[in-house]
Amino acid sequence: MLKTNLLKKTKKKFTRHHSDRYLRLKKAWRKPKGIDNCVRRRFKGKTLMPNIGYGSDKNTRNLSKRGLYKIKIQNCDDLNMFIMSNRIIECEIPRNISKKNKIEIFKKARELDIKLSNPPKQENL
Numbered sequence: 713m714l715k716t717n718l719l720k721k722t723k724k725k726f727t728r729h730h731s732d733r734y735l736r737l738k739k740a741w742r743k744p745k746g747i748d749n750c751v752r753r754r755f756k757g758k759t760l761m762p763n764i765g766y767g768s769d770k771n772t773r774n775l776s777k778r779g780l781y782k783i784k785i786q787n788c789d790d791l792n793m794f795i796m797s798n799r800i801i802e803c804e805i806p807r808n809i810s811k812k813n814k815i816e817i818f819k820k821a822r823e824l825d826i827k828l829s830n831p832p833k834q835e836n837l
Contacts, residue, residue: 718772718779726762776802782829787813788820795824802827 729744729751731737741762744752751759767773776782780802785791786809794801803826805814814832821828 718775718777719769720772721766721768724760724762724766726760729759776829778802778827780827785817788817791817791820791824791826794826798824798826802829804829805832 726741727739728737728742729749731739743761746752751761754761774781781800783794783801783803784806785803786806791803794803803817803821805817805828809817811832818828818831
């Protein structure tokens with residue numbers, strides 16, 4: 713596997729045109745469709761539209777800062793799938809998992825030598 717530098721582009725939040733002006737327009741991006749719209753016509757100094765140039769490098773797209781693929785797991789049984797690939801992945805415990813299950817997942821991950829991106833705090837162990 714070739715080692716490439718982890719170049720992460722800044723994740724620009726594209727907001728909808730005039731969503732700052734009118735409360736009835738949500739912030740979520742919608743492509744402007746009007747015939748006279750300055751954003752659709754790409755006038756200088758106006759809001760930029762998302763396009764393919766904002767994408768990350770294909771080789772480093774889903775990698776974390778450690779250079780590993782990040783995967784969310786829900787319970788201990790999910791860890792068994794990643795025994796063979798514990799050198800290229802790191803697991804993340806979602807926020808909505810209980811403290812008891814987090815500790816259980818942490819112990820199982822330590823046993824299988826799988827890295828966790830957000831292990832529970834030491835006072836909980």
